[in-house]
Amino acid sequence: MNYRAKYLLILFFLSLFAGYDLLAVAASSHRKKERLSEYVNPFIGASTNVRKARAGHGLGKTFPGATTPWGMTQVSPNTITGGDNGPGYSDEHTTIEGFALTQMSGIGWYGDLGNFLVMPTTGELFTYRGTEQYPEKGYRSRYNKRSEKASAGYYSVFLSDYKIKAELTATPHCGIMRFTYPKHKQARIQIDLARRVGGTSTRQYIERVDDQTIRGWMRCTPAGGGWGNGSGKADYTVYFYAQFSCPLKEYGIWSADIPDNWTRRLGDIGKPEYIDRVIHAETFHKRDKMEGNHLGFYTEFPTEEDDEVVVKTGISFVSMKGAEMNLKAEVRGWNFDRYRDKAASLWDEALSKIKVSGGTRDMRTIFYTALYHTMIDPRVFTDVTGEYIGGDKQVHKTDDFIKRTVFSGWDVFRSQFPLQTIINPEVVNDMICSFISLAEENGTKYYDRWEFLNAYSGCMVGNPAISVIADAYRKGIRNYDVKKAYAYAVNTAEKMGNDKKLGYVSGRVSETLEYAYSDWCLSVLAEDLGCKEAAAEYFERSRSYSKVFDEEQGWFRPRNADGTWKEWPEEGRLKESYGCVESNLYQQGWFVPHDIPGMADLMGGRTKTLADLTNFFEKCPSDFLWNAYYNHANEPVHHVPFLFNRLGAPWLTQYWTRAICNGAYKNKVEGLVGNEDVGQMSAWYVLSAMGFHPVCPGETRYELTTPLFDRVEIKLDDRYAKGKRFVIKTVGNASEACYIQSAKLNGKSLEKCYIDHSDIMNGGEISFRLASYPNYSWGLE
Structure with a gap:
């Protein structure tokens, strides 16, 4: 039996017979020392506010609720159902619809999940959720903002309209909710099975098992909106x-009479006739079983x-039996505080994979919250038995690996997955x-760029899975x-890539x-596997970036199929969406990570390129919110601060990464300048704050920059690393001391502004001496 099978088996039986008692021992020992979880502030980024973001994409779009590392469940308050509000929550909202068991983190498209919405209420039963403006017309409630508390694995709030305190916690496959009631003749727990962020589940089943238990399911298809308002093809x-x-x-049980032939996407469920059917749903007292549309x-x-009622729920994407097994394996008894x-x-x-020392309390909070956000996805998709639902809609079982889901490829290949190759390989x-x-x-026999619960959404561009695989193999x-x-x-590359005849996408x-970049990644993988002809072919394709460089304009430019250039706009390369995705030509044009010398030659040589890159940063706002220059709020530019290293000006990488860390990340709700994007925004911070970041995943090189902390210790996985830990130290670190004067790797002078992945995996120590002025001679080797 391999280690994965042993791990699952041990976890299952420990959970079943001991109820995670070993974790209780661990928890007891943690109480005697500083707990890293106490630095986590889940409210960082928990806003979809477009006004504060100064852009339609909104801010972080994280959720503040309870989850566990890589957990299947995310038990969180939901304040909104529809629109471009993926997390189901935004801090500025004044009412709560209920508390759901599943959420997405930081996504910028129309959201999904938000399933199994539980709401404690009193008084008259409402079957409709109500609205933000008129909450009293439904089961939603106003809440006391000052009562909201959130920490790693815990959330609580006071529902003002019902005078009920709600508390949430989680295990990997379960959610646990505790509600503390006032004195009332008609208190209640109600569960909206149709509810779904960005739409509705299209069919539900509910069954009372005994006098304490219910079970059932909620089917979510593209016909009910959800991911991309149906365009994301989510079907789970x-x-x-x-x-x-x-x-x-x-x-x-209540059942709204929703005709089978009604369309049920986001715009449909908000129509008056639909809402009226929900408001006047028929109620079936003591009905033990039902299947329906709402x-x-x-x-x-x-x-x-002060009476307390606890609801504990296991979920599964496989079966009701799987949900039952998950609950029985992970939650025994009713002790909410124990599971919290x-x-x-x-x-x-x-979080102990990385330990930092020095800096302020706020800096450590920002760091560990960022690290926390990088360990939500890709989440576990298997039950405790190892079963999962496959892409063929059949049940599969694996003992060899943990099936995972939610791959925001275009975002996460840049920082999130490179970070995990180090701390969670x-x-x-x-x-x-x-x-x-x-x-x-x-x-299909190919990889999609944005996978969600087995759905190939086709969202964004490129072939990021190839990057992840090439980078992992090299490491x-x-x-x-x-x-x-x-x-x-x-x-994948043959199905989705540049036009073979043109060498570019018209x-x-x-x-x-x-x-072009993903073709380079494939050439690297082919070379490593000894496929020389394929390596040469894909390497040649990787040079296709030059096909869309216009020498007359001195920059990249969209080109028509007949070889002519698209008309140059009045705004020039600052025009957003001109041949670009969520960016302009000035931002996207720096993305040639696999051939920076070739890119610089096209741009007029090193001196001219460096001057243009400097201008790119100097014109961006100090708060780094959405703008036409260095736009940290979105992913295409995340490698760009490290290009100064490659262009012979490492002191500018040091200056700008420190400025971005301090300006774009804060210990507050508006603490992320752009969408978290399933761990990417936070992973950039974690890597940069430690003092290194890749420019080109698929290479094993990391660009060095100024660490934020006096000491960083990375715990290494002995299945992939020769060493036990890699330590990063600074001397002379201060808020104004952002420049590296000298460096040593394992006691020997280091004159390069980069290290290799193997330097980290071998273990050891790198140290930096810092000052408030640049050293123009360091890092030029």
């Missing part, structure tokens, strides 16, 4: 198994002041196994079927440059 079923600490004596469940009971502490302990362990390996298994199960992460990984990568610069 969430199964649940829920138990109540209060017996189900008075209970029922169902909800409720249980009622009298309460005395266990969730924090899981985060203590996960097994997660990267799992993701590659998940790529391969999905491509095989769904019959020794290879515990998967390498032949299939390569074969499907080839299929009218598009972003696509042309991104495909």
